[in-house]
Amino acid sequence: MEKLSGISAGVSGEYFVAAELSRRGYISSVTLKNTKGIDILVSNENGSKLIGIQVKTNQGSRKAWVLSAKAEDVREDLLIYVLVNLNGLGVPDYYIVSSKTVADEIKSGHSAWLNTPGKKGQKHNDNNMRLFGDLNDTHKEKWDVIEAALT
Numbered sequence: 001m002e003k004l005s006g007i008s009a010g011v012s013g014e015y016f017v018a019a020e021l022s023r024r025g026y027i028s029s030v031t032l033k034n035t036k037g038i039d040i041l042v043s044n045e046n047g048s049k050l051i052g053i054q055v056k057t058n059q060g061s062r063k064a065w066v067l068s069a070k071a072e073d074v075r076e077d078l079l080i081y082v083l084v085n086l087n088g089l090g091v092p093d094y095y096i097v098s099s100k101t102v103a104d105e106i107k108s109g110h111s112a113w114l115n116t117p118g119k120k121g122q123k124h125n126d127n128n129m130r131l132f133g134d135l136n137d138t139h140k141e142k143w144d145v146i147e148a149a150l151t
Contacts, residue, residue, distance in 0.1 A: 004059055013057025013084035014039050016092050021053075024143060026150065028053075037074065040082075044150040050078070051149045054099070056132075057084040061093070064133040071130060072107045075100045080145055083132065095139040096146060097132070106130035 004012065014030050018040050021028040027043045038052035056065040065083045076099050083095040109131060114124050134140065 009057050009059045009086060010055070012086060013092070014055045016084060016086075017053065017055050017082045017094065020094065021146070026146070037079070042146065042150070049150045051146070052076075052079045053146075054079060054081050055084060056081065057086060059086050059088070061085050061087050063095070063135050063137070064131055067102070067106055067130045067132055069110075069128045069130055071099075072103050072110075075103050078149065080149060081132075083134070083139070094141060094143075095134050095137075096142040097134075097139045098145060101139075102132055106132050109133075 018028040018030050021040070021042055025045055027045065027047065029041050031038055031041060037054060039055040040053040041050060042053055043050045056067065058065060062085070079099040081095075081097045081099060081102050083097065085093040085095075087093060107130075113131075114126060116124070118124055139145075
């Protein structure tokens with residue numbers, strides 16, 4: 001299979017997450033692209049509580065996702081990241097993380113990267129890209145993060 005465009009992969013991830021949330025009994029709606037920072041709105045079954053979901057998608061199985069520097073400042077109780085590995089045409093994997101955890105980890109990770117010399121001993125140049133990784137599957141399938149936010 002050929003690699004999907006970044007846009008197609010992102011849209012696929014959003015719809016996989018929306019379907020999984022629906023399968024788990026939540027009301028979920030993929031937002032229009034003009035909704036900044038929220039890809040899916042989710043509520044509990046009776047609609048009494050609402051949260052936003054930000055989806056980041058990888059096409060393969062790499063346990064790392066690229067975010068922008070803006071994510072360092074997003075620490076909202078009602079915003080949760082769902083990071084998706086599409087695993088090619090296999091079954092997707094989901095990593096569910098609070099926005100506060102993402103902000104803390106990408107900020108400290110980027111700082112450490114800036115303070116680590118490059119391959120040739122050179123200083124890294126600051127940029128807008130941040131990397132969130134979960135090599136130990138700490139956040140894999142942690143749907144209880146969403147459940148807690150919606151209770």
